[in-house]
Amino acid sequence: MRLGVLDVGSNTVHLLVVDAHPGARPIPTASHKSVLRLMRYVEADGAISSDGVAAILDAVSGAASAAREAGIDELLAFATSAIREAANGEAVLTRVADETGVELQVLSGDDEARLTFLAVRRWYGWSAGRMLLFDIGGGSLEIAQGVDEVPDVAQSVPLGAGRSTIAFLPDDPPSTDQVANLRGHARRVLADAVAPFRDLPSPDHVVGSSKTIRSLAKLAGTVEDGVGSSERMVLTRRELDDWTPRLAKIPADARPALPGITADRTFQIVAGAVVLSEAMRAFDVDELEVSPWALREGLILRRLDRLG
Secondary structure, eight states, X not given: OEEEEEEEOSSEEEEEEEEOOTTSOOEEEEXXXXXXXXXXXXXXXXXXXXXXXXXXXXXXXXXXXXXXXXXXXXXXXXXXXXXXXXXXXXXXXXXXHHHHOOOOEEOOHHHHHHHHHHHHHHHHOGGGOSEEEEEEXXXXXXXXXXXXXXXXXXXXXXXXHHHHHHHHOOSSSOOHHHHHHHHHHHHHHHHHHTGGGTTSOOOSEEEEESHHHHHHHHHHOEEEEOSTTOEEEEEEHHHHHHHHHHHHTSOGGGGGGSTTOOTTTTTTHHHHHHHHHHHHHHTTOSEEEEOSOOHHHHHHHHHHHXXX
Protein backbone atom coordinates (compact mmCIF):
# COMPACT_ATOMS: atom_id res chain seq x y z
CA MET A 1 0.00 0.00 0.00
CA ARG A 2 1.05 3.60 -0.47
CA LEU A 3 1.07 5.58 2.77
CA GLY A 4 1.47 9.29 3.28
CA VAL A 5 2.76 10.58 6.62
CA LEU A 6 2.15 14.27 7.25
CA ASP A 7 4.16 15.74 10.12
CA VAL A 8 3.04 19.21 11.24
CA GLY A 9 5.99 20.02 13.46
CA SER A 10 7.40 23.09 15.14
CA ASN A 11 9.81 23.80 12.28
CA THR A 12 8.39 22.19 9.16
CA VAL A 13 5.29 20.64 7.65
CA HIS A 14 6.66 17.52 5.97
CA LEU A 15 4.87 14.92 3.89
CA LEU A 16 6.62 11.59 3.33
CA VAL A 17 5.08 9.10 0.90
CA VAL A 18 6.18 5.46 1.13
CA ASP A 19 5.31 2.14 -0.45
CA ALA A 20 4.96 -0.36 2.36
CA HIS A 21 3.41 -3.61 3.52
CA PRO A 22 3.75 -5.69 6.70
CA GLY A 23 7.12 -7.36 7.07
CA ALA A 24 8.86 -5.14 4.52
CA ARG A 25 10.98 -2.04 4.81
CA PRO A 26 9.05 1.14 3.84
CA ILE A 27 10.38 2.56 0.56
CA PRO A 28 10.16 6.38 0.21
CA THR A 29 8.66 7.49 -3.10
CA ALA A 30 7.96 11.22 -2.63
CA SER A 31 8.47 14.07 -0.19
CA HIS A 32 6.96 17.55 0.19
CA LYS A 33 8.21 20.07 2.76
CA SER A 34 7.30 23.59 3.88
CA VAL A 35 9.48 25.47 6.37
CA LEU A 36 7.28 27.29 8.92
CA ARG A 37 9.32 27.83 12.11
CA LEU A 38 6.03 27.97 14.02
CA MET A 39 7.63 29.08 17.28
CA ARG A 40 8.08 32.57 15.85
CA TYR A 41 4.28 32.82 15.49
CA VAL A 42 3.52 32.04 19.14
CA GLU A 43 2.20 35.14 20.89
CA ALA A 44 2.63 36.21 24.51
CA ASP A 45 -0.58 34.43 25.57
CA GLY A 46 0.65 31.15 24.05
CA ALA A 47 -1.63 31.26 21.02
CA ILE A 48 -0.49 30.85 17.41
CA SER A 49 -1.01 34.16 15.63
CA SER A 50 -3.36 34.61 12.67
CA ASP A 51 -0.35 34.73 10.34
CA GLY A 52 0.87 31.48 11.83
CA VAL A 53 -2.51 29.80 11.38
CA ALA A 54 -2.61 30.97 7.76
CA ALA A 55 0.86 29.53 7.20
CA ILE A 56 -0.23 26.17 8.67
CA LEU A 57 -3.34 26.07 6.48
CA ASP A 58 -1.35 26.87 3.36
CA ALA A 59 1.31 24.26 4.13
CA VAL A 60 -1.17 21.50 5.01
CA SER A 61 -3.24 22.28 1.92
CA GLY A 62 -0.14 22.01 -0.27
CA ALA A 63 0.89 18.74 1.37
CA ALA A 64 -2.61 17.29 0.97
CA SER A 65 -2.54 18.16 -2.72
CA ALA A 66 0.87 16.50 -3.10
CA ALA A 67 -0.44 13.41 -1.30
CA ARG A 68 -3.35 13.12 -3.71
CA GLU A 69 -1.04 13.51 -6.70
CA ALA A 70 1.15 10.72 -5.28
CA GLY A 71 -1.86 8.38 -5.26
CA ILE A 72 -1.75 7.46 -1.58
CA ASP A 73 -4.11 4.87 -0.09
CA GLU A 74 -4.06 6.41 3.38
CA LEU A 75 -2.80 9.58 5.03
CA LEU A 76 -1.40 9.49 8.57
CA ALA A 77 -1.44 13.13 9.66
CA PHE A 78 -0.18 14.28 13.03
CA ALA A 79 0.88 17.38 14.94
CA THR A 80 3.50 17.73 17.65
CA SER A 81 4.48 20.26 20.31
CA ALA A 82 3.78 23.61 18.58
CA ILE A 83 0.07 22.90 18.09
CA ARG A 84 -0.19 20.59 21.11
CA GLU A 85 0.89 23.37 23.47
CA ALA A 86 -0.73 26.34 21.74
CA ALA A 87 -3.49 28.12 23.66
CA ASN A 88 -5.65 28.00 20.52
CA GLY A 89 -4.50 24.53 19.46
CA GLU A 90 -8.01 23.03 19.33
CA ALA A 91 -9.27 25.92 17.21
CA VAL A 92 -6.33 25.49 14.83
CA LEU A 93 -7.03 21.77 14.47
CA THR A 94 -10.68 22.50 13.69
CA ARG A 95 -9.76 25.05 11.02
CA VAL A 96 -7.27 22.66 9.44
CA ALA A 97 -9.93 19.94 9.25
CA ASP A 98 -12.64 22.29 7.95
CA GLU A 99 -10.51 24.07 5.35
CA THR A 100 -8.16 21.32 4.14
CA GLY A 101 -10.03 18.12 4.98
CA VAL A 102 -7.02 16.83 6.93
CA GLU A 103 -7.70 15.49 10.42
CA LEU A 104 -4.54 15.95 12.47
CA GLN A 105 -3.84 13.55 15.32
CA VAL A 106 -2.06 15.31 18.18
CA LEU A 107 0.76 13.22 19.62
CA SER A 108 1.86 13.63 23.20
CA GLY A 109 5.56 14.13 23.87
CA ASP A 110 5.79 10.66 25.39
CA ASP A 111 4.11 9.17 22.31
CA GLU A 112 6.68 10.92 20.13
CA ALA A 113 9.47 9.35 22.19
CA ARG A 114 7.93 5.86 22.05
CA LEU A 115 7.24 5.93 18.30
CA THR A 116 10.71 7.24 17.52
CA PHE A 117 12.20 4.54 19.72
CA LEU A 118 10.22 1.89 17.81
CA ALA A 119 11.63 3.17 14.51
CA VAL A 120 15.19 3.23 15.81
CA ARG A 121 14.87 -0.25 17.33
CA ARG A 122 13.65 -1.64 14.02
CA TRP A 123 16.47 0.08 12.14
CA TYR A 124 19.24 -1.27 14.37
CA GLY A 125 17.61 -4.58 15.33
CA TRP A 126 17.88 -6.66 18.46
CA SER A 127 21.66 -6.93 18.23
CA ALA A 128 21.94 -3.30 19.35
CA GLY A 129 20.93 -4.42 22.85
CA ARG A 130 19.73 -1.80 25.32
CA MET A 131 19.40 1.54 23.53
CA LEU A 132 19.34 5.14 24.73
CA LEU A 133 17.73 7.57 22.27
CA PHE A 134 17.89 11.35 21.88
CA ASP A 135 15.64 13.10 19.35
CA ILE A 136 15.63 16.91 19.03
CA GLY A 137 12.60 18.48 17.39
CA GLY A 138 11.67 22.11 17.04
CA GLY A 139 9.69 22.26 20.26
CA SER A 140 10.92 19.38 22.40
CA LEU A 141 13.67 16.91 23.13
CA GLU A 142 12.57 13.27 23.36
CA ILE A 143 14.56 10.79 25.43
CA ALA A 144 13.88 7.06 25.66
CA GLN A 145 15.70 3.94 26.82
CA GLY A 146 14.92 0.26 26.70
CA VAL A 147 15.81 -3.20 25.47
CA ASP A 148 12.54 -4.04 23.68
CA GLU A 149 10.44 -2.21 21.08
CA VAL A 150 8.57 -0.41 23.85
CA PRO A 151 11.05 1.61 25.93
CA ASP A 152 11.29 1.23 29.71
CA VAL A 153 11.28 5.03 30.07
CA ALA A 154 10.15 7.61 27.52
CA GLN A 155 9.81 11.30 28.13
CA SER A 156 9.68 14.67 26.42
CA VAL A 157 11.25 17.86 27.75
CA PRO A 158 10.78 21.43 26.41
CA LEU A 159 14.25 21.77 24.91
CA GLY A 160 13.49 21.78 21.21
CA ALA A 161 15.90 23.64 18.95
CA GLY A 162 13.32 26.16 17.73
CA ARG A 163 11.88 26.82 21.18
CA SER A 164 15.37 27.25 22.65
CA THR A 165 16.39 29.64 19.88
CA ILE A 166 13.36 31.90 20.37
CA ALA A 167 13.72 31.93 24.16
CA PHE A 168 17.50 32.23 24.56
CA LEU A 169 19.23 33.15 21.28
CA PRO A 170 17.38 36.21 19.91
CA ASP A 171 20.44 37.74 18.23
CA ASP A 172 22.00 36.58 14.99
CA PRO A 173 24.64 35.45 15.61
CA PRO A 174 23.97 34.91 19.32
CA SER A 175 26.21 36.41 21.96
CA THR A 176 28.47 34.31 24.15
CA ASP A 177 26.28 35.16 27.15
CA GLN A 178 23.13 34.05 25.33
CA VAL A 179 24.67 30.69 24.47
CA ALA A 180 25.87 30.30 28.06
CA ASN A 181 22.39 31.10 29.39
CA LEU A 182 20.84 28.45 27.14
CA ARG A 183 23.46 25.94 28.23
CA GLY A 184 22.71 26.64 31.90
CA HIS A 185 18.96 26.32 31.30
CA ALA A 186 19.37 23.03 29.44
CA ARG A 187 21.61 21.70 32.19
CA ARG A 188 18.98 22.47 34.84
CA VAL A 189 16.12 20.92 32.86
CA LEU A 190 18.13 17.80 32.07
CA ALA A 191 19.18 17.34 35.70
CA ASP A 192 15.53 16.52 36.43
CA ALA A 193 15.05 14.53 33.22
CA VAL A 194 17.82 12.09 34.12
CA ALA A 195 16.12 10.92 37.33
CA PRO A 196 13.77 8.27 35.82
CA PHE A 197 16.72 6.68 33.98
CA ARG A 198 19.09 6.33 36.94
CA ASP A 199 17.93 2.85 37.98
CA LEU A 200 18.12 1.42 34.45
CA PRO A 201 21.11 -0.64 33.27
CA SER A 202 23.68 1.20 31.17
CA PRO A 203 22.80 1.30 27.47
CA ASP A 204 24.70 -0.82 24.99
CA HIS A 205 24.02 1.59 22.16
CA VAL A 206 23.32 5.36 22.11
CA VAL A 207 21.45 6.77 19.13
CA GLY A 208 20.47 10.24 17.98
CA SER A 209 17.68 10.87 15.49
CA SER A 210 16.04 13.93 13.89
CA LYS A 211 17.20 16.31 11.18
CA THR A 212 18.98 18.53 13.71
CA ILE A 213 21.18 15.71 14.98
CA ARG A 214 21.87 14.43 11.45
CA SER A 215 22.93 17.94 10.43
CA LEU A 216 25.28 18.22 13.40
CA ALA A 217 26.77 14.82 12.65
CA LYS A 218 27.43 15.79 9.03
CA LEU A 219 29.16 18.92 10.28
CA ALA A 220 31.10 17.62 13.26
CA GLY A 221 30.95 13.84 13.12
CA THR A 222 32.63 11.06 11.18
CA VAL A 223 31.40 8.47 8.70
CA GLU A 224 32.38 4.86 9.33
CA ASP A 225 31.71 1.58 7.56
CA GLY A 226 28.50 -0.12 8.63
CA VAL A 227 26.83 -3.43 7.81
CA GLY A 228 27.24 -4.41 4.19
CA SER A 229 27.67 -1.36 1.98
CA SER A 230 25.95 1.02 4.40
CA GLU A 231 27.62 3.85 6.28
CA ARG A 232 27.14 4.97 9.85
CA MET A 233 27.53 8.51 11.15
CA VAL A 234 29.07 8.88 14.58
CA LEU A 235 29.15 12.09 16.59
CA THR A 236 31.29 12.58 19.69
CA ARG A 237 30.62 15.17 22.38
CA ARG A 238 34.19 16.39 22.03
CA GLU A 239 33.75 17.11 18.32
CA LEU A 240 30.36 18.71 18.96
CA ASP A 241 31.71 20.98 21.69
CA ASP A 242 34.63 21.94 19.47
CA TRP A 243 32.30 23.06 16.68
CA THR A 244 29.55 24.77 18.72
CA PRO A 245 31.33 28.04 19.60
CA ARG A 246 32.57 28.38 16.01
CA LEU A 247 29.07 27.73 14.67
CA ALA A 248 27.63 30.33 17.04
CA LYS A 249 29.87 33.04 15.61
CA ILE A 250 28.57 32.54 12.05
CA PRO A 251 25.40 34.41 10.97
CA ALA A 252 22.45 32.18 10.12
CA ASP A 253 22.42 33.10 6.43
CA ALA A 254 26.04 31.95 6.09
CA ARG A 255 25.70 28.61 7.90
CA PRO A 256 24.28 26.65 4.90
CA ALA A 257 27.74 26.93 3.35
CA LEU A 258 28.90 24.48 6.03
CA PRO A 259 28.62 20.70 5.53
CA GLY A 260 25.24 19.36 6.59
CA ILE A 261 23.61 22.66 7.56
CA THR A 262 20.47 23.14 5.48
CA ALA A 263 18.41 26.32 5.10
CA ASP A 264 15.50 24.88 7.09
CA ARG A 265 17.73 24.29 10.14
CA THR A 266 20.17 27.18 9.92
CA PHE A 267 18.40 29.45 12.43
CA GLN A 268 18.14 26.81 15.14
CA ILE A 269 21.24 24.69 14.67
CA VAL A 270 23.25 26.45 17.41
CA ALA A 271 20.53 25.80 19.97
CA GLY A 272 20.31 22.20 18.78
CA ALA A 273 24.05 21.79 19.27
CA VAL A 274 23.91 23.19 22.81
CA VAL A 275 20.93 21.02 23.80
CA LEU A 276 22.48 17.85 22.36
CA SER A 277 25.78 18.54 24.10
CA GLU A 278 24.05 18.99 27.44
CA ALA A 279 21.89 15.90 26.93
CA MET A 280 25.00 13.82 26.22
CA ARG A 281 26.73 15.32 29.27
CA ALA A 282 23.73 14.71 31.55
CA PHE A 283 23.58 11.04 30.52
CA ASP A 284 27.37 10.63 30.51
CA VAL A 285 27.45 9.87 26.78
CA ASP A 286 30.72 10.39 24.90
CA GLU A 287 29.45 9.47 21.44
CA LEU A 288 26.30 8.49 19.59
CA GLU A 289 25.36 6.97 16.27
CA VAL A 290 22.84 8.70 14.03
CA SER A 291 19.68 6.91 12.93
CA PRO A 292 18.15 7.67 9.52
CA TRP A 293 14.74 6.63 10.88
CA ALA A 294 12.74 8.68 13.39
CA LEU A 295 9.15 9.65 14.23
CA ARG A 296 7.59 9.44 10.76
CA GLU A 297 8.96 5.93 10.26
CA GLY A 298 7.68 4.98 13.71
CA LEU A 299 4.15 5.95 12.71
CA ILE A 300 4.43 3.97 9.50
CA LEU A 301 5.69 0.89 11.34
CA ARG A 302 2.93 1.07 13.94
CA ARG A 303 0.31 1.30 11.18
CA LEU A 304 1.81 -1.68 9.35
CA ASP A 305 1.92 -3.71 12.57
CA ARG A 306 -1.84 -3.24 12.89
CA LEU A 307 -2.35 -4.59 9.38
CA GLY A 308 -0.30 -7.70 10.04
